[in-house]
Amino acid sequence: MNRIELPANESALFQGIVRHRRFQPVGHQFRYSLFMWLLRLDELPSLFERYWQLGASPWHWARFRREDYLDRPERRLQDVVIDKLASKLEVDREEVVGEVWLLGQLRYLGCYFSPLNLYFVKRDGIFRHVLAEVSNTPWNERHCYALDLRSLHPHGKEFHVSPFNPMGQEYDWRILPPEGNRLAVHLQVKRQVADQAGARIMDAGLHLRRVALEQRSLNRMLMRKPSPTAALLAAIYWQALRLCFKRSPFYPHPGRSGDFGNQRS
Template sequence: MSVDLWDSALIDASIWHSRTGDVSRQFRYRALYVALPVDQLESGRLPLRPDSPGLWRLRRRDHGHRDGSRLTAFAEAQLAPVGLAHCRITLVTMPRGLLHGFNPVSFWLARDHGGLRAVLAEVSNTFGESHVYLCRHADNREIRPGDRLRGKKMFHVSPFLPREGHYVFRFDTRPGRFGAWIDWFGQDGNLSLQTSMTGKARALTRTSLRRAAFRHAFQPLRVTGLIHWQAAKLFSRGVRYRTKPPQLAIRRSDAVTEKPDV
């Protein structure tokens, strides 16, 4: 039986990065994510509850407004101005572990009876900063698995990439799976970095959550270590290290339907 992300789920994700251009390098690792319907999360109807202790935790101040306020308030603030306040929201994220919490990217999926309408891609860096890319079609039609949404890169993530260029996003949220692809194109228009997070969805229950938390209690610490290990490899190969620029004042930007180059 397929598990729908809007009913809550565990996602056995495979994360892949491929860099080309100045240096060719690929790496892949696995991580376990959760898909949490935000209304059920905040009403306490899910096995994982916000701001509660445990081997796995979800803190409100790690997401959205980052001030501990309700997650639904953040989602509504982003979606209401573009006519999507009526959508149901599912948050796909990596919970905090026993000693550490870090989310390279979380996805807020906005859906109504007609399908997926928008995705808030909440990107974080290891410097404690975050930025949200609002991915949607300009007319708010359904986002299908093959649709490509383009947005200007506005946020410093890696010290081995400039902040300039643009992203192309793709998503697949059909039952039983989750997929997100984010490709980065430099100022020269060349595709230089491909990333993906894909995996099957399975039921989130008290038992499956307990087992997952026990087996992956230190997952965020492991992911942070892998990121720094890959950075060390790039540095050893002579890739230029870029000092972090001041974060831009704008904290949310748009990624809309990609138009073919003329």
């Protein structure tokens, strides 16, 4: 029997570091190594055929589970991304339609959590828009921010992420999309209240380099870190404990927040 040649995929792995720096009311910083998937969503069926570790079934080591991303799981994820971008940017859907690429995490050995998923939309060969899906823990709520890469502007914080950060803050994004071998995201968080507006609270950065998606590179990543999402959750709670030891102020959850809430199992 002749072997069926699958088309080359454009999806890739991105490897690098995530860094957080907190400037006030207490100083705190950390950095971790990580890898993330950059998936062209239209390629998922061929990727599932090519890599035995990757698929949509519970037995796959790295599982793409539609319910883990955004809402309306009965619909294609790329269609939901485009609809949310159009709604949040208040533009016609045709203005934001394009190829959708997911930068994020998968479900490993049954465990999923991703603080930030970025849905890049590519049109005419250029990444033009991003839908940023932010998640919190332990509440398992999610919220989306729609960003136009051609004109990024500071905007108000709309979603409770951490008990060590209050509402009344402003986000300022800088994004280098994955058009080459590098990808970078920088988020600066500032005070928004009138008497202290503009005061820098913290920043977070993601600095990644492309790694070709091949069996060898995928095996190496997974053998080094079999469940990246479990390691990620452990790191989040460890840093929260460190902030408690430093007596950082604690801000309770303001009530239900986010575009959609506790839908994960």
